[in-house]
Amino acid sequence: MKTFGGPAILLDRSDINTDEIIPAKYLTEITKVALKPHLLEDLLLDGKPFDSQSPAMQQARVVITRANFGCGSSREHAVWAFEVNDINIVIAESFARIFRQNMFNCGILAIELPAADIEQIFKMRGELTIEVDLDKTEMTTRSSDPAQAPITCSFQMNPFDRDLVAAGGWLAYADKKF
Amino acid sequence: MGKTIATKIFDAHLRDTPTPGNMILDIDVVMCHEITTPIAIMDLMEKGMDRVFDTSKIKAVIDHVTPAKDSKTATQGKIMRDWAKRHQIKDFFDVGANGVCHALFPEKGFIRPGYTVIMGDSHTCTHGAFGAFAAGVGTTDLEVGILKGVCSFRAPETMRVVLTGKLSSGVTAKDVILAVIKRLTVNGATDKVIEFVGPVVDAMTMAARMTLCNMAVEAGATSGLCLPDQVTAEYLWPFIKDQYSSLEVAVADFRKWHSDPDAHYVETIELEVSTLAPQVTFGFKPDQVKDVSELEGTPVDQIYIGSCTNGRIEDLRDAAEILAGKTLAVGVRGVVTPATPAIYSQALDEGIIKIFMDAGFCVLNPTCGACLGMSCGVLAAGEVCASTTNRNFNGRMGKGGMVHLMSPYSAAAAAVTGTITDPRKFLNNN
Numbered sequence: 001m002k003t004f005g006g007p008a009i010l011l012d013r014s015d016i017n018t019d020e021i022i023p024a025k026y027l028t029e030i031t032k033v034a035l036k037p038h039l040l041e042d043l044l045l046d047g048k049p050f051d052s053q054s055p056a057m058q059q060a061r062v063v064i065t066r067a068n069f070g071c072g073s074s075r076e077h078a079v080w081a082f083e084v085n086d087i088n089i090v091i092a093e094s095f096a097r098i099f100r101q102n103m104f105n106c107g108i109l110a111i112e113l114p115a116a117d118i119e120q121i122f123k124m125r126g127e128l129t130i131e132v133d134l135d136k137t138e139m140t141t142r143s144s145d146p147a148q149a150p151i152t153c154s155f156q157m158n159p160f161d162r163d164l165v166a167a168g169g170w171l172a173y174a175d176k177k178f
Numbered sequence: 179m180g181k182t183i184a185t186k187i188f189d190a191h192l193r194d195t196p197t198p199g200n201m202i203l204d205i206d207v208v209m210c211h212e213i214t215t216p217i218a219i220m221d222l223m224e225k226g227m228d229r230v231f232d233t234s235k236i237k238a239v240i241d242h243v244t245p246a247k248d249s250k251t252a253t254q255g256k257i258m259r260d261w262a263k264r265h266q267i268k269d270f271f272d273v274g275a276n277g278v279c280h281a282l283f284p285e286k287g288f289i290r291p292g293y294t295v296i297m298g299d300s301h302t303c304t305h306g307a308f309g310a311f312a313a314g315v316g317t318t319d320l321e322v323g324i325l326k327g328v329c330s331f332r333a334p335e336t337m338r339v340v341l342t343g344k345l346s347s348g349v350t351a352k353d354v355i356l357a358v359i360k361r362l363t364v365n366g367a368t369d370k371v372i373e374f375v376g377p378v379v380d381a382m383t384m385a386a387r388m389t390l391c392n393m394a395v396e397a398g399a400t401s402g403l404c405l406p407d408q409v410t411a412e413y414l415w416p417f418i419k420d421q422y423s424s425l426e427v428a429v430a431d432f433r434k435w436h437s438d439p440d441a442h443y444v445e446t447i448e449l450e451v452s453t454l455a456p457q458v459t460f461g462f463k464p465d466q467v468k469d470v471s472e473l474e475g476t477p478v479d480q481i482y483i484g485s486c487t488n489g490r491i492e493d494l495r496d497a498a499e500i501l502a503g504k505t506l507a508v509g510v511r512g513v514v515t516p517a518t519p520a521i522y523s524q525a526l527d528e529g530i531i532k533i534f535m536d537a538g539f540c541v542l543n544p545t546c547g548a549c550l551g552m553s554c555g556v557l558a559a560g561e562v563c564a565s566t567t568n569r570n571f572n573g574r575m576g577k578g579g580m581v582h583l584m585s586p587y588s589a590a591a592a593a594v595t596g597t598i599t600d601p602r603k604f605l606n607n608n
C-alpha cells in the first residue's frame with residue numbers, strides 16, 4: 001500500500017467547491033498531468049484570491065480544511081489535480097459525497113475529523129506535518145515549532161474504503177471482484 | 179418497518195454488500211458526456227480493458243461544448259464518437275441530434291421508475307423526477323459502470339421534503355427548490371436522498387419535477403426523487419405503451435415503488451409554498467437565497483436562459499410570456515439555448531423563438547455552454563448575469579463574473595428592465 005502523509009497546508013473555509021479546485025475551462029484536458037498548474041486557481045479565502053503557487057502549497061502533501069469540502073460538480077479532475085500535485089490526503093470536518101468517493105476510488109485518503117480536532121490543528125503554530133497510521137486509524141500532526149506539542153487524533157475508516165485504498169482504487173477492486 | 183422508494187430500488191438492484199452500510203448496485207442506465215467520459219475511455223484503453231458491459235444500457239451525448247469550439251474540445255468529441263462507433267452504442271447523440279444530457283435522455287424515454295442511473299455529472303439527480311435512483315459520480319465510478327455495470331453507494335438515508343399549499347402565479351419549481359436549498363443549506367442533505375412529496379409535487383408537470391430534482395445536489399443530496407404517478411405515466415406513455423394494456427395499469431404498476439406509509443425518514447421538513455415569492459441567489463453559494471424584492475434593482479449585464487435546470491419548452495414559454503412584444507433593456511445581452519433539438523423545434527412551431535429574437539436575444543443551439551463557463555456567453559470579470567442555471571459558484575460562468583440564479587420568469591423580467599425585477603409585475607393575472 002502507498003504511504004500517506006507529509007507537509008500540510010491549511011485552507012480555512014467551509015464549502016470549497018470543485019469549480020474552485022479546478023475551473024471548468026480546464027476540463028477539456030485529456031491528461032491528468034495537464035491539470036497540475038491549475039489546482040485551487042479560483043479559490044477565495046476571506047474573499048481574497050488564494051496564492052496557489054506559493055512554496056507552502058508546492059510542498060504540501062496534505063490539505064486540511066473545514067466542512068463540506070469538494071461540493072458541487074462531480075468532476076474527478078478535482079481529485080486528480082490534487083493527485084498530480086502529490087497531495088495524498090485531504091482532511092476535513094466533512095466532505096461532499098462524490099468528492100469523498102472519488103478520493104477513495106483513486107486510492108487516496110479523505111479523512112473526516114470532528115470539528116474540535118480540526119480547530120485544534122488550525123490553532124497550531126509553525127509548519128505542520130501529518131503522519132498517518134492506517135492500521136491504528138490514527139493521525140499525528142507535528143509542528144516545526146518545538147514549543148508546540150504534537151497532536152494525535154483517531155479517525156474512522158470504513159472497511160470498504162480501506163479495501164479500495166489497499167487495492168489501489170475502485171477499478172482494480174471491481175475488476176477482480178465483478 | 180416499511181421501506182422508502184430509495185430503499186426499494188436499492189434492494190431490487192443489490193449485487194453485493196462489501197461491508198454493512200455499503201451497497202454495490204446493478205446499474206440500469208450509464209449515461210456519458212464528453213467532459214468526464216473521454217478520460218475514462220482513454221484509461222480503459224491504456225489498461226487493455228476497452229469494453230462496455232451492455233451496449234444497450236449506455237447512453238452517450240456530446241453536450242457541454244458543441245459544436246466543438248477548439249482543438250481540445252474537438253478531440254473530446256472525437257474520442258466519444260470513435261468509442262460509440264467501436265462499441266456500436268446506438269444511443270449516441272452527436273451534433274444536430276444532441277442536447278443537454280439531463281433534458282435529452284428523459285425526452286428519449288430512457289429513464290423509468292425504479293431504475294438505477296449514473297453519470298459522470300452531478301446533476302444526474304434530475305432523473306429522480308421519474309422515481310428513479312439517479313446519482314452523479316466521478317470518472318472512476320463511471321469507468322467501472324461502463325465496464326461492469328455496477329456502482330457502490332452507502333445505504334440510502336432518506337429525507338422527506340413535504341411541499342404543501344399552492345404556488346401562486348409567477349412562482350415556479352425553480353423558486354421552490356431555491357427556497358428548499360436555503361432552508362437545508364449546501365450540505366443539509368449530504369449523503370442523503372431527498373424524497374419530494376405533497377400536493378405541490380403532485381400538481382407539477384414532469385418538467386417542473388425535473389427542475390426540482392435537478393438542484394437536490396446543491397443541498398448535497400445523492401439523489402432527489404418524486405414518486406411515479408399518472409403524470410409520470412403520461413409522459414412516458416409513448417415509450418411504455420407496448421408494455422402496459424392501459425395508462426391505469428402502468429400507474430398501478432408504478433405504485434410498487436412508492437414509499438410505504440411506515441417507512442423511516444431521517445428527517446422530514448415541510449414547506450408551505452402559497453406565500454412563496456420568486457427567489458434569487460446572491461453571493462457564491464446556492465443556499466444564499468433571497469426574495470426577489472430584496473435584490474430588486476440590481477443591474478445585470480447578461481441574461482442566460484437554458485441548461486438542464488430550466489431549458490425545457492415550459493421554461494421557454496414562461497420567459498416568452500413576459501418577453502412577447504418587449505425588448506432587452508439597453509446595454510443588456512440576452513442568450514437563450516433550448517435544451518434539446520425537439521424543444522428548439524417546438525419553440526419554433528409555437529413562435530417562441532421569434533419572440534426571443536424580436537426581443538434581441540441570441541438564440542443558440544442546444545448546449546451547456548455558459549452554464550459552466552466553457553463557451554457561448556462566458557462573463558468578463560465584474561459582469562453580472564441573471565441566469566436560469568443551477569450554480570452561482572465563484573468563476574462558474576467566467577472568472578470574476580457574478581451569477582444570480584432565478585426562474586425563467588425572473589430572468590425574462592430582468593431582461594426587460596436590465597435589473598433584477600419581480601416578474602409578477604409583467605404577468606397579467608396579478
Ligand code: SF4
Pocket residue numbers: 242278279280299301485486487545546549550567568
Ligand atoms: S446545463 Fe450546466 S449544470 Fe446542466 S449538465 Fe450542462 S453544465 Fe451541467
